[in-house]
């Protein structure tokens with residue numbers, strides 16, 4: 001192979017590793033090649049069999065006999081992410097949601113039960129609540145701020161606890177330590193959607209989760225031009241996930257793998273800046289009495305304490321709970337923003353805003369949003385934060 005995922009142990013800092021890894025010394029390029037292949041060509045039949053034997057012996061070693069298994073371009077991304085996650089292995093999928101699907105379908109079977117955080121990403125809710133039902137798999141949702149609802153719903157049939165932290169669009173931070181200890185005591189597997197923080201700010205596998213999902217569409221790629229997902233695993237679940245990945249063909253293509261590898265070069269720089277900008281915007285928003293900030297900012301809150309306990313940083317995605325009897329004025333506030341785009345996804349370089357309705361939050365069991373309370377989501381991008389604050393200030397004049 002012509003590239004190297006190099007020298008992590010020479011430089012202790014991951015920031016340095018991300019800049020220096022994946023160089024292509026063979027072709028003398030600072031970045032790895034994009035190797036596209038359906039057919040992989042061998043020197044002889046013996047060479048095919050030898051490669052297959054190597055793949056069997058070392059399934060994470062980058063030995064492929066067909067393009068669906070990946071090429072050196074996907075392998076290098078997996079190797080970088082495995083180091084970032086400090087996991088046993090990382091599988092890469094065509095979308096982040098593909099990784100959610102892969103995690104769940106690797107470990108649950110008909111007759112099983114699964115317990116899911118109430119504020120999960122709405123498609124994850126539909127997958128577990130509705131789609132799993134068709135396979136005779138029961139889903140129970142737990143209250144992110146009352147883990148008795150998690151503990152008390154575990155039965156002999158429970159196979160998986162699925163966490164998303166913080167909660168999608170409502171941003172509850174949970175007691176992750178308690179969740180892991182409940183799971184271990186009851187011998188139940190755990191998965192977490194860690195897209196908000198990425199392993200740059202929190203490493204779930206090291207912490208004790210069996211599986212960790214990141215939508216690479218967001219901060220990993222960072223430029224809003226690629227879709228992808230990653231599923232980090234420990235050794236315990238590796239074989240199950242590998243078998244499911246194989247049978248479903250849920251694998252990332254080389255062009256997208258290259259773009260995500262390129263994005264990762266600057267993951268730390270971008271996330272540090274998203275965090276700095278979000279902190280400045282949060283400081284401004286926290287002074288407004290009409291708004292409740294859904295972001296780890298206020299030191300005396302439970303959410304802040306739970307964030308501080310487990311995370312080394314915060315990303316650029318935040319929520320606002322707005323109290324207003326006039327929903328049109330909330331819509332006008334959002335529509336008056338000039339530097340924020342209106343659209344789905346987040347984690348790119350740019351600021352985005354969304355007025356959250358039922359479609360985004362889903363049919364929650366534990367979210368008590370009063371009729372005069374509204375949710376708005378901001379993704380704070382890499383613009384000058386003073387410009388963002390000036391923009392929000394002018395838009396807030398419309399809020400009644």
Ligand SMILES: Cc1ncc(COP(=O)(O)O)c(C=O)c1O
Nearest residue numbers: 095096097121195215217228345
């Ligand atoms: C928390 C979270 N998880 C998973 C996903 C799904 O990722 P993708 O859009 O890459 O399929 C999203 C997408 O918005 C998300 O916000």
